[in-house]
Amino acid sequence: MSDVQRAMTLLIAAFSKYAGKEGDKHTLSKAELKELLQKELGDLLGKADDKGAVDRLFKGLDTNQDNSVDFKEFTNMVSCLTVMCHEYFTQK
Structure with missing residues (x-):
């Protein structure tokens, strides 16, 4: 499997790990999104413990x-974060 294929598989697995704990296995609730942010993205987002920040991110x-985040909406967030990281590291 190529690196890109592995990355895609890992994204699907990470989403599936948190989705459906509170119902629909194809979407993330606000609580599920918060848990994913805290456990998978850690310090990258910094404010995952800030309820207001999580509320704003969820709404966006x-x-x-x-009132849920599906896989497409989730991958939009991951894509934006990846672009920001790429820009940050290529400027250093």
Whole structure:
């Protein structure tokens, strides 16, 4: 498996690990998103413990306003974070 294929598999696995603990296994609730942020992204986001920050992030990710974050919405966040990290590291 190529590096990109492994990365895709890991993203799917990470999403699946947290989705569905409170219902729909294809979406993240706000609590599930918070747990994912804290355990998988750790210090990268820094404010995952800040309820207001989590609320704002959840609202921004939930583009279809169904009060959950689906895989497409999740990957949009991961993509944006990846671009920001790439820009940060290429400027150093």
